[in-house]
Amino acid sequence: MAHVILVRYGEIALKGKNRHEFEDLLRDRIRSAVQEAASPGARVEKAYGRIFVHLPVGDPGPVAARLQRVFGVVSLSPAQSVPATLEDVTTAAVAAMEHTLAGRSIEPASVAFRVTANRADKQFPLASMDLAMQLGGALLDRFPQLKVSLKAFDVEVSVEIRDGRGYVFLETLPGPGGLPYGASGRGCLLLSGGIDSPVAGWMVMKRGVKLEPIHFHSFPFTSERARDKVLDLARVLAGWGAPMKVHLVSLTEIQKTLRQHCPEPLHITVLRRFMLRIAERLARSIHGLALITGESIGQVASQTLESALTINEVTNYPVFRPLAGMDKSQVMDLARQIGTYDLSILPYDDCCTLFVPRNPRTRPKPEEAHAAEQHLDVEGLIERALAGVETVVVKPGESSGLLGGYTGL
Numbered sequence: 001m002a003h004v005i006l007v008r009y010g011e012i013a014l015k016g017k018n019r020h021e022f023e024d025l026l027r028d029r030i031r032s033a034v035q036e037a038a039s040p041g042a043r044v045e046k047a048y049g050r051i052f053v054h055l056p057v058g059d060p061g062p063v064a065a066r067l068q069r070v071f072g073v074v075s076l077s078p079a080q081s082v083p084a085t086l087e088d089v090t091t092a093a094v095a096a097m098e099h100t101l102a103g104r105s106i107e108p109a110s111v112a113f114r115v116t117a118n119r120a121d122k123q124f125p126l127a128s129m130d131l132a133m134q135l136g137g138a139l140l141d142r143f144p145q146l147k148v149s150l151k152a153f154d155v156e157v158s159v160e161i162r163d164g165r166g167y168v169f170l171e172t173l174p175g176p177g178g179l180p181y182g183a184s185g186r187g188c189l190l191l192s193g194g195i196d197s198p199v200a201g202w203m204v205m206k207r208g209v210k211l212e213p214i215h216f217h218s219f220p221f222t223s224e225r226a227r228d229k230v231l232d233l234a235r236v237l238a239g240w241g242a243p244m245k246v247h248l249v250s251l252t253e254i255q256k257t258l259r260q261h262c263p264e265p266l267h268i269t270v271l272r273r274f275m276l277r278i279a280e281r282l283a284r285s286i287h288g289l290a291l292i293t294g295e296s297i298g299q300v301a302s303q304t305l306e307s308a309l310t311i312n313e314v315t316n317y318p319v320f321r322p323l324a325g326m327d328k329s330q331v332m333d334l335a336r337q338i339g340t341y342d343l344s345i346l347p348y349d350d351c352c353t354l355f356v357p358r359n360p361r362t363r364p365k366p367e368e369a370h371a372a373e374q375h376l377d378v379e380g381l382i383e384r385a386l387a388g389v390e391t392v393v394v395k396p397g398e399s400s401g402l403l404g405g406y407t408g409l
């Protein structure tokens with residue numbers, strides 16, 4: 001008997017001509033994930049409609065948990081792989097049942113089971129239904145105290161026969177779905193230290209977007225810890241994808257200039273216009289195709305539709321706002337699932353929480369922003385900010401230690 005994880009994928013199978021590219025990318029992502037889970041000797045193999053992870057050791061737990069964070073994976077099942085003979089499959093099914101009963105505290109007499117068989121390999125002499133009946137009978141012979149129930153079962157023994165092998169498994173774990181990380185090209189996430197933007201980044205990563213986050217800070221007015229927090233957030237995201245470059249941009253000069261030369265109610269609007277302009281230039285320089293923000297309509301004063309219109313005017317780049325229609329509570333639930341929540345709520349200052357105007361314009365008009373920017377050296381400020389960009393590569397599993405070695409999950 002050999003240990004294997006059956007990995008199922010869905011949407012990418014629909015991608016027509018690109019199908020092979022997508023499958024190869026998913027296989028590569030699975031390979032890296034398996035390596036990350038430190039499983040020496042594991043082998044990843046692509047077969048029609050499935051990816052198999054062959055494991056040299058018995059405990060599939062750490063690899064399976066890591067695979068549940070690979071986009072493109074719909075579900076997975078740790079399985080035993082045996083030659084496709086009735087005898088071998090029966091032995092594996094009995095062993096699997098024995099194992100699961102040993103791990104349960106309840107009496108076998110109160111355990112109901114069913115067998116589900118899927119014969120994809122027509123060389124195998126029994127059709128799916130007949131195979132299920134045979135295996136059910138063999139299990140009852142061996143464990144007479146068990147009951148069979150097709151509807152209300154505690155244990156499901158699943159068997160797949162394909163390409164000359166039999167696969168026997170008891171559980172199917174969900175994957176995150178979506179498209180393999182990197183399948184859709186590169187995008188720049190405007191990553192603050194808040195709850196929303198990491199979730200927005202995760203949502204586009206799920207659609208195959210490779211992220212290069214951009215973070216704006218106001219060092220020394222914002223702290224080293226605020227920077228560590230953002231890098232840790234990026235590390236959690238990297239745990240769902242791959243190592244990523246984070247671009248750190250100082251807004252200190254721009255904020256100082258706005259304090260002196262921009263009417264206070266328009267600070268946020270003009271600052272956001274600078275952020276978008278800088279983000280677009282940076283994205284262009286790294287062949288990024290889109291910007292992504294964590295804005296949600298109406299959530300705060302700067303996220304009214306009027307404000308979005310006035311801010312968005314400075315860029316021709318597509319700006320995706322995957323949280324546009326979500327409530328804060330939904331975003332918070334997702335943040336917890338992704339593993340970013342505990343970091344996001346750490347109380348370190350963001351550049352936007354400094355110099356908060358007392359009476360911000362909630363419905364700023366484009367003309368007001370134009371008038372406010374008229375006396376500013378917009379181009380010079382952007383160029384100097386871009387000249388000072390610092391780029392850091394973050395890797396999954398690393399941590400600055402803000403949350404005691406926390407790595408997200």
Ligand code: ATP
Nearest residue numbers: 190191192194195196197214215216293294295352
């Ligand atoms: P978040 O929780 O993501 O900070 P928020 O609800 O606090 O969002 P704002 O602070 O108004 O909303 O920010 C809106 C969006 O602008 C953020 O989701 C993020 O994409 C971007 N943004 C805000 N501040 C920064 C920053 N310092 N660096 C990079 N992007 C930022």
Ligand code: MG
Nearest residue numbers: 192194350352
């Ligand atoms: Mg914020």
